[in-house]
Amino acid sequence: MERNCYCARPAIRKTSWTDLNPGRRYIICDKFWEPGECNFFEFTNPPMCERSRQIIPGLLRRVNRLEHELGEKKSQEWWMWVVVAACLFVMYCMI
Ligand SMILES: [Zn+2]
Numbered sequence: 001m002e003r004n005c006y007c008a009r010p011a012i013r014k015t016s017w018t019d020l021n022p023g024r025r026y027i028i029c030d031k032f033w034e035p036g037e038c039n040f041f042e043f044t045n046p047p048m049c050e051r052s053r054q055i056i057p058g059l060l061r062r063v064n065r066l067e068h069e070l071g072e073k074k075s076q077e078w079w080m081w082v083v084v085a086a087c088l089f090v091m092y093c094m095i
Contacts (some may be wrong), residue, residue, distance in 0.1 A: 005040030022056035
């Protein structure tokens with residue numbers, strides 16, 4: 001369902017990831033953050049129950065941390081291959 005905001009632009013659908021409303025969908029005007037412009041903002045699904053409000057932010061932080069650690073491991077692997085390649089190159093030059 002397409003909705004228009006007060007200034008007749010199509011509202012943008014977004015998902016909130018704040019601690020208060022994790023995963024809650026809302027629609028907002030793309031001029032919302034510009035001062036003096038349209039202030040259209042509306043949640044499109046009901047608030048989370050108390051329990052999910054407590055759990056989801058913690059889960060999100062955990063996912064973010066794991067992704068961060070995974071990224072670090074990947075970059076370590078990348079460096080390992082550079083070192084291996086450099087060693088092979090040095091060995092090749094010494095033959
Ligand atoms: Zn608007």
